Amino acid sequence: xxxxxxxxxxxxxxxxxxGILEEHAAVRSAVGLFDVSHMGEIEIHGSDAAALTDYVTxxxxxxxxxxxxxxxxxxxxxxxxxxxxxxxxxxxxHYFLCVNASNQEKDYPHIAAAKRFANRFTATVxxxxxxxTQLAIQGPRALATLQKLTPAPLSAIRYYHFIDGVVSAxxxxxxxxxYTGEDGFEIYFAPEHSERIWNDILDAGQEFGIQPxxxxxxxxxxLEAGMALYGHEIHSTITPFxxxxxxxxxxxxxxxxxxxxxxRQKEQGVTRxxxxxxxxxxxxxxxDYEVFLDGAPAGWVSSGGPSPTLKKNIGMCYLPADRAQxxxxxxxxxxxxxxxxxxxxxxxxxxxxP
Amino acid sequence: xxxxxLHYTKQHExxxxxxxxxxxxxxxxxxxxxxxxxxxxxxxxxxxxxxGKMMGSVESVKAVSDIYSPLSGEVIEINDALATAxxxxxxxxxxxxxxxKIRLSAPDEIQGLLSAADYAKYVAEEESGH
Numbered sequence: 198x199x200x201x202x203x204x205x206x207x208x209x210x211x212x213x214x215x216g217i218l219e220e221h222a223a224v225r226s227a228v229g230l231f232d233v234s235h236m237g238e239i240e241i242h243g244s245d246a247a248a249l250t251d252y253v254t255x256x257x258x259x260x261x262x263x264x265x266x267x268x269x270x271x272x273x274x275x276x277x278x279x280x281x282x283x284x285x286x287x288x289x290x291h292y293f294l295c296v297n298a299s300n301q302e303k304d305y306p307h308i309a310a311a312k313r314f315a316n317r318f319t320a321t322v323x324x325x326x327x328x329x330t331q332l333a334i335q336g337p338r339a340l341a342t343l344q345k346l347t348p349a350p351l352s353a354i355r356y357y358h359f360i361d362g363v364v365s366a367x368x369x370x371x372x373x374x375x376y377t378g379e380d381g382f383e384i385y386f387a388p389e390h391s392e393r394i395w396n397d398i399l400d401a402g403q404e405f406g407i408q409p410x411x412x413x414x415x416x417x418x419x420l421e422a423g424m425a426l427y428g429h430e431i432h433s434t435i436t437p438f439x440x441x442x443x444x445x446x447x448x449x450x451x452x453x454x455x456x457x458x459x460x461r462q463k464e465q466g467v468t469r470x471x472x473x474x475x476x477x478x479x480x481x482x483x484x485d486y487e488v489f490l491d492g493a494p495a496g497w498v499s500s501g502g503p504s505p506t507l508k509k510n511i512g513m514c515y516l517p518a519d520r521a522q523x524x525x526x527x528x529x530x531x532x533x534x535x536x537x538x539x540x541x542x543x544x545x546x547x548x549x550x551p
Numbered sequence: 552x553x554x555x556x557l558h559y560t561k562q563h564e565x566x567x568x569x570x571x572x573x574x575x576x577x578x579x580x581x582x583x584x585x586x587x588x589x590x591x592x593x594x595x596x597x598x599x600x601x602x603g604k605m606m607g608s609v610e611s612v613k614a615v616s617d618i619y620s621p622l623s624g625e626v627i628e629i630n631d632a633l634a635t636a637x638x639x640x641x642x643x644x645x646x647x648x649x650x651x652k653i654r655l656s657a658p659d660e661i662q663g664l665l666s667a668a669d670y671a672k673y674v675a676e677e678e679s680g681h
Contacts, residue, residue, distance in 0.1 A: 212586075212613070213586055216586060216587050217586055217587055217611075217612040217613065218587040218612065413586070413612060413613050416613075417612060479590075479634075480590070480592075481589070481590055481610055481615075483615065502612060502613070503589045503590070503610075503612055505612070510590075532608070
């Protein structure tokens with residue numbers, strides 16, 4: 198198998214295997230397998246594990262049951278993102294955080310420093326990336342594929358829930374989460390078993406037409422699903438309210454890092470907002486291209502590219518909040534030419550729930 | 552792999568000569584490097600192009616890549632089929648996936664282009680340098 202490799206946050210990662218379009222189609226119609234072993238893991242243990250996790254994240258950790266996961270934000274005091282993460286509750290005194298590869302080196306010190314300066318949490322923060330590898334099995338046939346390798350009743354795992362079980366007789370955390378807009382699983386296990394489990398999943402999915410997928414398809418899939426990518430829709434000077442992620446902010450849960458700035462922003466209102474767009478003229482509005490409203494520069498494309506499923510050129514952009522409504526004509530500067538587009542609601546793609 | 556009758560550039564374009572015109576495309580190596588091509592931006596018929604200067608672009612799912620004119624002249628025909636079927640660049644880079652036809656203004660420029668063998672050698676060096 199020949200993968201085209203790219204440097205991604207210091208990791209040599211597969212950009213594509215058979216081709217982005219083919220891999221993308223496999224995930225929408227059957228199943229795809231992603232090597233996301235570069236993702237980081239942080240574990241928080243101790244009697245105050247829940248309180249500390251709540252203090253450093255935006256979502257309400259207290260609402261989680263053991264075996265449940267939630268999407269959340271790690272913020273700076275000014276409410277910009279340190280990272281966007283998944284918080285898994287293993288037990289009352291144990292939380293498992295899945296974080297972005299390129300941010301793990303700052304996430305861990307951020308959480309450790311928050312604990313030290315607050316000086317009231319009995320908890321340990323562990324940088325655990327070396328102990329886990331992560332694979333994502335995504336698509337309508339993901340369940341049937343993975344089920345062949347585990348006795349765990351996968352259909353009983355609800356969306357954003359997980360169990361600790363086995364895959365290919367290897368201890369693994371099996372979560373029904375993903376970054377593609379399809380049903381699927383993300384599994385975590387000890388890195389020495391990576392090759393074996395990777396190969397077993399490819400064998401198990403062969404009858405469904407499984408494709409190994411690279412970062413290229415991962416990006417087109419998440420873009421269609423309207424999901425944020427750190428460094429694009431969100432970064433250190435973008436807040437959850439601006440990024441359309443108000444639903445992961447629970448201001449009523451008590452004190453957390455970034456809360457004061459978010460309360461202020463909620464009172465005053467945001468000045469810019471994320472919105473989707475579709476190109477209406479020929480051209481592809483790509484990451485960082487400038488967006489014009491009524492002939493004046495007004496914002497920028499956070500992510501843009503072709504949508505293989507919709508066969509349109511789509512993207513997400515930031516616009517002044519008072520003008521960031523769907524149905525507005527905008528222009529995107531593509532190589533010194535203003536090319537017509539129209540704003541549309543997010544997401545672009547939603548799977549039909551059977 | 553690289554047809555003998557074509558002339559090549561280090562920017563991975565090719566030219567096929569006929570009389571005082573040249574048909575231009577991108578090489579098989581270029582299309583492989585780009586991956587699935589989804590959009591092609593070509594100059595209009597009548598545009599004057601200059602050797603080594605940008606004349607258009609091709610876009611894959613992931614990236615935008617400039618196309619440089621291998622020779623100087625005037626664009627007399629463009630491959631309209633690419634507007635609706637850009638995948639022809641992946642399927643047949645040295646054939647149906649041609650980009651433009653140029654009426655040459657300085658045919659001697661062809662002397663500076665690479666033969667199939669030299670281009671193949673150049674690509675091999677590029678690849679080993681990766």
